[in-house]
Amino acid sequence: MRTYEKIQERLTGKAKAPYRKDLNKDFPLRGFVLCSCCAEPLTASWCKGRTKKYPYYHCKTKGCELYGKNLKKEEVESDFEALLQALSPSKAVLNLVEAVIKDCWKEKKAGHAKNLVNLDRKTKELDHKIDGFMGRVLETDDREMIRHYEDHIKKLRMEREVASAQAKEVFAVDTSYESAVGTVFDFIGNPYSLWDNGDLEEKRLVMNLAFAKRLPYDRNSGFGTAGKALLFLVLGDISAGKSKMVVCTVTP
Secondary structure, three states: OHHHHHHHHHHOOOOOOOOOOOOOOOOOOOOOEEEOOOOOEOEEEEEEOOOOEEEEEEEOOOOOOOEOOEEEHHHHHHHHHHHHHHHOOOHHHHHHHHHHHHHHHHHHHHHHHHHHHHHHHHHHHHHHHHHHHHHHHHHOOOHHHHHHHHHHHHHHHHHHHHHHHHHHHHHHOOOOHHHHHHHHHHHHHOHHHHHHHOOHHHHHHHHHHHEOOOEEEEOOOEOOOOOEOHHHHHHHHHHOOOOOOOOOOOOO
């Protein structure tokens, strides 16, 4: 499941949400939420009242019917948080998906171990070949043959360096179950928790991982039917009994 891998990469620091110059911790939804009228991203700002400033989201598109109309930050973000809370699958569904993914992880881990063994075997075979040609160099006085053997040795050493580098990369991979899927399941089980406790960057990740696209917001109907990311659509289908199969790909 590519969406699952995407979440895994982002939550483990391999990928980040695209940087935006207009990001502000006071308005995490700015740029992600769209105007329901013109479908352009809403901006946000603190507006001065009689005694203090108030936070609002608003449309900045001139000519739009909602241009300059203020939307209370508290209402917009409260509605968004309700969406996130509704995404959390039931414990039964989460357990089912985790069981399937755990089986996939076991297969991947076994393949990872086999890859290490193969690379180690290849390195030893190359060492044996290099030693063989080194012996031939010592056994002959023919300069042409010596150059021929040295060329072979050079090529074999290059192959060995590549195999050795590959082995180091594979060996460095953390294959623990918690590292592979634990953080992802924390997110899937409760995306609202990461939003509520996260910093601005983590909040941006939640938006981009939980929803397939930016969401329009209407002052009367709120977010309406939000476009969920594929993974949460699948979880919803499983919960509704529409899907009997879960396919996953876990990278250890």
